[in-house]
Each structure stands twice: as C-alpha cells, then as structure tokens.
Amino acid sequence: MYVFQTQKELQHELNKVENKSKNIGFVPTMGALHKGHLSLLEQSLSQNEITVLSIFVNPTQFNNAEDLKKYPRTLEKDVELVEKLNKNILIYAPSVSDIYEGNTISTAFNYDGLENQMEGKHRPGHFDGVGTIVKKLFEIVQPTNAYFGEKDFQQLQIVRKLVAKHKIPVTIVGCKIFRETSGLAMSSRNERLSESARKESKLIYEILSRAKEKFETKSANETVLFVENEFKKHPNFTLEYFEIAAEDTLLTCKRKIKNKKYRAFIAVFIENIRLIDTISLK
Structure with missing residues (x-):
C-alpha cells in the first residue's frame, strides 16, 4: 500500500516517467471511509490508470470548533479498507502543516452566489474553506478527473464553479448518493x-421521498410546509432547513418553471449530530 504524508513524496511518485501519460483519478475525503467513498474509488479505478485518495480533516471548513474536534479520524482502518479494494491506490494523508505550511487560513472565493444558499447561510466561511483545500489538493495532485458524491450537491456545484472560474484543467465527476439499507x-x-x-x-430519506411525490402536484411552499410539519411530529430531530432550489443556480424555488431541474436539500440534527441529504425532484 502506498501512503504518503507529504506533498513532496506524493508528487515524486506521480512524476515518475512511466506515469507521465497516464490519467489520474482523484477522490478527496476527510477519512472515516465508508462504502460511499469506496464507490467513488471504484469509479475512479474504472476510468483512470492511477487513482489518488486524500485523507485530510480540513480545519478551515469547520465553523464549529467542537465539530472539528469530534470529527472521526480513523486512518489505520481507512488504509485497511482501501487495501482490500485495491493495493495500487495512492493515499495522501498529510498533516495540517504540510497543506497549509504554517498559515492555516482560508482564501475568500466568489462562486457567483452559489455559496450564499443552504449550507452557506448556516455555516459562514465554510465554502471558502472548501475552495481553499480543493484548490490546494488539485495543485498538488494535478488530476485528470476528480470524484465527488452528490450527497454534498451544493459542494459539487461549487467545486465545478471553482474549476471553471480558475481554469483548473480537471473534469469534475458527480457520483450518485450511496445509502444504507434503511x-x-x-x-x-x-x-x-x-x-x-x-x-x-x-x-430523513423517507420524508424526502414523500416530499418528492408532493412536489409533483403541489407548490414549492406547500412541499416545504409538509416537510416542516412532518419533523414537528418527531421531537428527536431538529430541522435546520429544508429548501427546494434550482440545480444550476441553487436559488430557492418560489414558483415552479416547466423543464427546470429542481432539488430538495435538508439539514437536521439528531443527538446533536448534523446530517444532510438531498434528492432530485425531476
């Protein structure tokens, strides 16, 4: 198994002569890997000669210090999981100092308003942190293709915008949400x-699925009210937001427009743990 802790070591491996003409697939993660992450790796393995996985809990995208502290860090277990999948995957597991070189702050980004919706409203500065780490990782790995799950659909759209605005030569591949049997x-x-x-x-998914059915015949406002009322029946949950937005702009749907693609976004707390999900409404 190839595990690199510094960008210098990883780049040395990627710069080998035999790698020069090969496609590089890249899966950035914060570790605590599960089957969803493995499905991204499988897609990369099928489409590229080289696959790189990064495992890095990025401090600049957390606006809650306690959440950062409690975020699971399971590197040894993660490496074992990846090794079972494919021993040739390159794992980049850097320290904060290797990434930020003593300057652990985020850069301010303009995503043409995508950053001001949903997660952006509730987690100030979050997408500056995301943009900072993703741009740094792209510069280090220089991938051909990069794979992101659709569960974080707003993040996926923001990464696409980042790549377009900064003319970064990488193809962003969105991958379907991987769900537990429930x-x-x-x-x-x-x-x-x-x-x-x-x-x-x-x-959460049950109510999302019912909201999708509602949206076929009801307005966006009626669908939002339905979801809010459903969660009121379940006191163990605290609904932070439920929004219906256009997939391209992420702007809240006020009135349905024919042939426009919409998506429902949700964030809820249970046991003080914040969970997000999304579902296409087309």
Missing part, C-alpha cells in the same frame, strides 16, 4: 450516532 445517506458522521438514532434517521 435509506440513510452514508456519511462519516453516521458513526457518531447511537444505534437507536441511526435506525430512526431513516426518517
């Missing part, structure tokens, strides 16, 4: 849930 979207945060809360959290 329907709960797979997330590293799920590991922090108690067994009972994890079971109960299937409600």
Whole structure:
C-alpha cells in the first residue's frame, strides 16, 4: 500500500516517467471511509490508470470548533479498507502543516452566489474553506478527473464553479448518493450516532421521498410546509432547513418553471449530530 504524508513524496511518485501519460483519478475525503467513498474509488479505478485518495480533516471548513474536534479520524482502518479494494491506490494523508505550511487560513472565493444558499447561510466561511483545500489538493495532485458524491450537491456545484472560474484543467465527476439499507445517506458522521438514532434517521430519506411525490402536484411552499410539519411530529430531530432550489443556480424555488431541474436539500440534527441529504425532484 502506498501512503504518503507529504506533498513532496506524493508528487515524486506521480512524476515518475512511466506515469507521465497516464490519467489520474482523484477522490478527496476527510477519512472515516465508508462504502460511499469506496464507490467513488471504484469509479475512479474504472476510468483512470492511477487513482489518488486524500485523507485530510480540513480545519478551515469547520465553523464549529467542537465539530472539528469530534470529527472521526480513523486512518489505520481507512488504509485497511482501501487495501482490500485495491493495493495500487495512492493515499495522501498529510498533516495540517504540510497543506497549509504554517498559515492555516482560508482564501475568500466568489462562486457567483452559489455559496450564499443552504449550507452557506448556516455555516459562514465554510465554502471558502472548501475552495481553499480543493484548490490546494488539485495543485498538488494535478488530476485528470476528480470524484465527488452528490450527497454534498451544493459542494459539487461549487467545486465545478471553482474549476471553471480558475481554469483548473480537471473534469469534475458527480457520483450518485450511496445509502444504507434503511435509506440513510452514508456519511462519516453516521458513526457518531447511537444505534437507536441511526435506525430512526431513516426518517430523513423517507420524508424526502414523500416530499418528492408532493412536489409533483403541489407548490414549492406547500412541499416545504409538509416537510416542516412532518419533523414537528418527531421531537428527536431538529430541522435546520429544508429548501427546494434550482440545480444550476441553487436559488430557492418560489414558483415552479416547466423543464427546470429542481432539488430538495435538508439539514437536521439528531443527538446533536448534523446530517444532510438531498434528492432530485425531476
């Protein structure tokens, strides 16, 4: 297994003569790997000669110090999982100092308003942190293709905007949400849930699915009210937001426009753990 802790070591491996003409697939993660991450790796392996996985809990995208502290760090287990999948995957697991070189702050980015919706409203500075780390990682790895899950759909759209605005030569590939058998979207945060809360959290996808049905015949406002009322029946959950937005602009849907693609976005707390999900409404 190839595990590199510095960008210099990784770049030395990637710059070998035999690698020069090969496609590089890249899967950036914060570790605590699950089957969703492995599905991204499988897609990269099928489309590229070289696959790089980064494992780095990025401090600049957390606006909650306690959340950063509690974020699961399971590098040894992660490496074992990847090794079972494919021993030739290159793992980049840097320190904060290797990435930020003593200056752990984020750069301010303009994503043409995409950053001001949903997550941006509730997590100030989050997408500056995301843009900072993704841009740094792209500069280090210089991938041909990079793979991101659709669970973080707003992040996916922001990364696409980042690449377009900064003319970064990489193709961004969005990959479908990988779900537990209950329907709960797979997330590293799920590991922090108690067994009972994890079971109960299937409600999130159930309500999303019913909202999708509602939206076929009801207005956006009626669908939002339906979701808000459903969560009021379940006191173990605290609904932070539920929004219906256009897929391209992420602007809140006020009135449905024919042939426009919409998506529902949700963030809820259970046991003080924040879970997000999304579903296409087309």
